[in-house]
Amino acid sequence: MKRFRFFYFIISVLLLSTSSSLGQNFKSIKKYKLDYLVANKGTEKLIGIRNFENDGQQYLLLVNPQTLDSKVDRASNYVISRTPWAQILTEFKTSPYVKSLTAAAAKDFQIQDAGIDNALPREQGITLTIDLCPSHKPLDRIIFQSVFDEFKKIEQPAPLAISVSGKWMLKHQDDLNWLKDLVNQKDLDITWINHSYNHDVNNLPLAENFLLAPGTDLDTEVLENEKLMLKNGLTPSIFFRFPGLVSDRSIVQKIEAYGLIPIGSDAWLAKGQQANNGSIVLIHGNGNEELGVKDFLELLKTKKEEVTSKQWLLFDLRKGLQKAYE
Known part of the structure; x- marks a missing residue:
C-alpha cells in the first residue's frame, strides 16, 4: 500500500509539472541566449529559442509549434539540430x-x-x-x-x-x-x-x-x-x-x-x-x-x-x- 501511495504521488507530481505554467526555480542561470534549433525526442518535434546553463546543466526553452505551448527541459533529452531562423519559418510554415x-x-x-x-x-x-x-x-x-x-x-x-x-x-x-x-x-x-x-x-x-x-x-x-x-x-x-x-x-x-x-x-x-x-x-x-x-x-x-x-x-x-x- 505504501509503495502504491508513493507511486501515485510521483505520478501526480509529474502530471503537475507537465501541465502547469509554473516550473522549476532556476536560481543560477548563466549564458542565457537566443538559440535557434529543432529538438527531436521520439515523435516529438519542438523548436528551441533559448539556451542556458543552470547548476552545471544545459537547458532549452522549447516551443511546440502545433499547440503554442512552451516548456523548459534539459538539452540532453533531445537530438538537437541548430537551424537558421529563416529555415525554421519555412520548415514549420503550416504550423x-x-x-x-x-x-x-x-x-x-x-x-x-x-x-x-x-x-x-x-x-x-x-x-x-x-x-x-x-x-x-x-x-x-x-x-x-x-x-x-x-x-x-x-x-x-x-x-x-x-x-x-x-x-x-x-x-x-x-x-x-x-x-x-x-x-x-x-x-x-x-x-x-x-x-x-x-x-x-x-x-x-x-x-x-x-x-x-x-x-x-x-x-x-x-x-x-x-x-x-x-x-x-x-x-x-x-x-x-x-x-x-x-x-x-x-x-x-x-x-x-x-x-x-x-x-x-x-x-x-x-x-x-x-x-x-x-x-x-x-x-x-x-x-x-x-x-x-x-x-x-x-x-x-x-x-x-x-x-x-x-x-x-x-x-x-x-x-x-x-x-x-x-
Missing part, C-alpha cells in the same frame, strides 16, 4: 506558431496595438489579458478572485494571460507568490507573457517612447525579463506585449526574431473600447487602472447568466490561436 507570427507581422505598421488583437472572432467569450507594469501599488487581487468565483463551476482552472514586467516582479514578490498559489491550486491557468524588463516611459511622442526610446537595449528588455521569470518559477510563453502597446515595424520584426508573437488588444477597457466575442481584452492589475478594473468587474456582472449557461467563456490564448491557424 499555428508560424502562422501566428505571420498574422502578427501583418499589422507591424501600426504605432499602437500592432500584433494579434483578436483571437477567435466567432466564439462566445473573450481572451483576458492582465498587464503588470511597474507600480508601487499592490496587485488588484479582486480581478483574479472575481474570475475564479464566476467561472469555478464552468471552467476550472479558468484561463487568462498575465503580461509581467521585470520591475513589477522585483517589487511584488508576495503578490507574485499569491498568483502562483492560484495556479498550484488549479484555480487559474495563467499564460505568462513577456512585458519587458524595465517598461520605461517618458514624456516624448509615441515614436520615441516606451521601447522606441533612443538607447533601448532589447536584449535586456526581452532576455533579462525571461531570466527573471525563470528565476521566479514562471515558464515564459512565446508571446510578447509591447509596453503601452507602442511599437513600429522595425521593433516588431526584432521581437519576432526572438521567436515571440506580439499580442495587442482590441478591447482596452479603460480606454472605452468594448469587449466583443473573440476580443483580446486588456486591463491593468497593478493598482494603477481603477477604471479598467471597474469596467471588467461590471462586464462580468452583465455576463453572469451567460457564464452560468456556458454561453460566454474565457479562452486560453494558446488554444485560441491554435484553433484559428491550425
